Amino acid sequence: MLEVRGLTKRFGGFTAVNNVSFKVDEGEILGLIGPNGSGKSTIFNMLSGTLAPNGGSILFQGREIGGSAPHAIINSGVGRTFQIPRPFRRLSILENVVLAGFYGQGGGQGGHSRAAAETSAREALEMVGLPTNPSTRVDGLGAAGLKKLELAKAIATKPRLLLADESLGGLDEGEMDQAADMLRRIRAELGITIIWVEHIMGVLMRVVDRVMVLDHGEKIAEGLPTEVVRDPRVIEVYLGTDADAVHAVAEAARA
């Protein structure tokens, strides 16, 4: 589904992502982890078109998307959420999602109908559990609600691949479990392949099929969660610094 080869991004003299290659298979949930500044978000921004790569290729369903405009990538079937939710506060909740449903499926450039956009918006809102009432404003939503809205907007564009950026920051444990279940359901019910970038390791390890670990812009490990947590390099650069995470992963590995 997605094949990334030799992806590289430099900011001036600093190499944020260095020659990273990976594949994502259809129907998979791939976890992407790494310490702060390891290049996770930079990779995400290149996959979604916000940044243009300096080198390498990104093949999505056999087509090169590296360096394309963000809206073109979204329209080709890649959805994304932002680490910090970015709702449109001047629109209602439903309007936010209708917008994504319309433009994310080719609207505004001769494609797609508004009625179909409204249908996919309502489906997306029901999926994440937000009200479909046309007049409910964004301002009433808390942290968890805003994250749900981010997901609803991404789902409404009817993606084949969803890029979920640190969806769980700022949630309590119950909300985290709910959100993790949500990603599982999105895959199971909508058949959407997911790349999930996350700081909160325990929850991530329970949901993902495979995990890829980055450090200083380079891939240092890739494999099943149970394998990756035993990798000495991973423990050193990532888990070794965070006792809670080691504990959580060990628990996850046992389960």
Place this chain on the structure above:
Amino acid sequence: MNRSLLWVIAGVLLVGMPFVYGAPYPMHIIITILIWSFAYTSWSMMGRVGLVSLGHGGFMGVGAYATALLWNNLGLSPWLGIPVGLVCAALLALVVAWPCFRFRITGHYFALVTLALSGIVLQVITATRDLTGGSLGYTPNRVPGGSSFWAFQFTEKHTWYMIALIVWAAGLAIWYAVERSMLRYALEAISEDEDAAAAAGVNVTLEKLKITVLSAMMTAMAGALYCQYQMFVSPDTVSGISVSLQMVFAVVVGGLYVALGPTVGAVITILLGEGLRIGFGTSAVGWDNLIYGLLLVVFIIFLPKGILGSIMGAFRRAPAKAAA
């Protein structure tokens, strides 16, 4: 309250008004108000979504001068000349706006670029004196007898009233059509966060160009109409920075986010201008600009929704409170 019934009643009253009371001076004021209301409505379609243009005087000038020049030099009827003027304005809008949008020149910087546009159009009209008459202004050649459908020249105020009324109503209809369209959702989203809008699949540059070209063409239409009605244009009355600023002022005062806000703004600015002219004569030349400037500051600070926007907001809140 039945909204469509209200519109029908308002329509009948407006259409019937000149047959009941049609003295030339009040008619002239009302026609002027309608034409400028249309121009202000055109500006507000961009302004309300954060695209603050200080260059709309330029589009107005293009519409006015293109129509008049084609008539005088080539004998081309305004029925064809106006569309040509609109296309010219659309092209000018593309040339100025595309690089701005493509390279993400937004907010204050976009306003500055457009400010230059209105200055440039003014300079071009003034500099090409042999063709446009320069700062002395320009007069479309009159047809013998004064009125001609083909020449888009009418001596009857009633005829002009109907034309201005139709164009003004069409402007409102376009405003409502945009209000209800997906384009407006996209533009609201873009005005808040361009990256997030792009992540929702919006082609940010394309959607901004759509509203800019539409707004520019409508403004050019207003310019052409104004020229045909007055049978005289000068660079200062239809292009340049003062006209552009007047649009901003009128819309902010009337109400940026409501359909009739620009119309309320036109009523206020034109009555203010006329009042000063009649009350103080030539000693008050330029006072209106001074008052605009002062009021603009006061309104942006204390009444950012404008007069009509604030009144309608108060009415909407009142029933909600009564229900609660």
